[in-house]
Amino acid sequence: MSSQFEVSDPNFRARVEQSFADQAVMMLIDASITRVEPGEVQIELPYRADLCQQDGFIHAGISSTIMDSACGYAAFTLMPADARVLTIEFKINLLAPAAGDYFRAVGKVRKPGRSVTVAESELHAVVDGTDRLVATMVGTLMTMRPQ
Amino acid sequence: MSSQFEVSDPNFRARVEQSFADQAVMMLIDASITRVEPGEVQIELPYRADLCQQDGFIHAGISSTIMDSACGYAAFTLMPADARVLTIEFKINLLAPAAGDYFRAVGKVRKPGRSVTVAESELHAVVDGTDRLVATMVGTLMTMRPQ
């Protein structure tokens, strides 16, 4: 990855981790950020019954919560130090029920841009150490600079 | 609405409310279902600081949680009594920061179908009694029948 994307703020890891810590909802659902590389971020979520929909699977909105942040922070790693990141839109495809011991959202920048960045994330369910792809997302992120 | 869509199960309201009660995540975030009509459903969510992202706005994933369920249950009102509803995919556009006293997701069926239903939802933020559109969603739902 380090050769593919150019980082403009060498301090991007601390910046991402601080912003993630400021997302109160991540504490509510017990999500943690487990990897921060240029253009790539990983967020993990343990299974909890109180995050589920009517059939006992993680609700698509909760999957979206960590997948959107994975896309957003992947984009954020490449932004200048004074920038904020804003999600304009995303689309999620639910490929299989979100059942498992825990879940890993992997977000990657597909196309960085000065104002608009496109990123993608995958959601993997981990059961007994085995990985299964359960959802994909593509999102459009905006770089917000102080005027 | 009652003239636009045909309901196949007269008991649709109880069926929707029971399923909503089975969505444990709705209790976690304090969401409640406030309206169930043929092809239309409303879900409300109070503002809570622990549902927010880094700037103090409701996280897009939490907005998605109630908007996806609003789409899903709008579709579910028109399904047969033995059916389950499954979200295949959705897309959300974030039009304005989700700031407000509370939030109302209004889901409506756009095109019902025997196996595939398309529904849309809007998210309104209510501040001092005034409504503001903050997000739109379009989702594709599947009718699952016992084999």
Added chain:
Amino acid sequence: MSSQFEVSDPNFRARVEQSFADQAVMMLIDASITRVEPGEVQIELPYRADLCQQDGFIHAGISSTIMDSACGYAAFTLMPADARVLTIEFKINLLAPAAGDYFRAVGKVRKPGRSVTVAESELHAVVDGTDRLVATMVGTLMTMRPQ
């Protein structure tokens, strides 16, 4: 519509019509622009066998061609005189086969913005004077200004 959106360039109709005339593909498929209002544009397309997919319906990509331009020009009506419009992304839902005598794409701005505009379009098939909704699109458009 005139009360809902503020037009910054009173010459928006001529600007849209000139740009549409510059879209060579519209001549290839015989599409014409039939209505230009603030935040709203209509494009019509006659049925032609050589625009079809394998079952004799208009190909989804051709439907997308007029629906994307309907979204784009709806956004363009509200842009300043020196701006260009760029589609960042769109999503289309195909609700019914695109069969009919001719087709009408109606594009409307959902949320205008200084840099990002969200617009929606509907595609109607007209058969014997009767209208049928066959597709919906939501698109994200960007305002491009000279530096």
Added chain:
Amino acid sequence: MSSQFEVSDPNFRARVEQSFADQAVMMLIDASITRVEPGEVQIELPYRADLCQQDGFIHAGISSTIMDSACGYAAFTLMPADARVLTIEFKINLLAPAAGDYFRAVGKVRKPGRSVTVAESELHAVVDGTDRLVATMVGTLMTMRPQ
């Protein structure tokens, strides 16, 4: 690819090529199908001025035409001999202007299913033998069987 996906109809290549030949729009725009493998299809399109939008780039709807068919036929390769394929919805992200000598849409199945298949396609612009990614699509396809 042959190990990743199971083909149910050994005659899938002829079936795809016949269906592609039945898409009249492909002749109009000079597109040809250049590769058919299990779960993967490639469609090529030469640059033509009459396929362009106002800035001289291939119109997003024409890009969508070959990308949607690339997704659809990638899905179709895995379907039973008596099935038809139907696009339910797709989303396209436009990453760069579609300028080049010719264009290659590569469609791949992401998740096959008995009734619903998710596929993705990339659009590459080729200039002087060099490839550039200009658009990505994710689409949802339906298997239609005789009743």
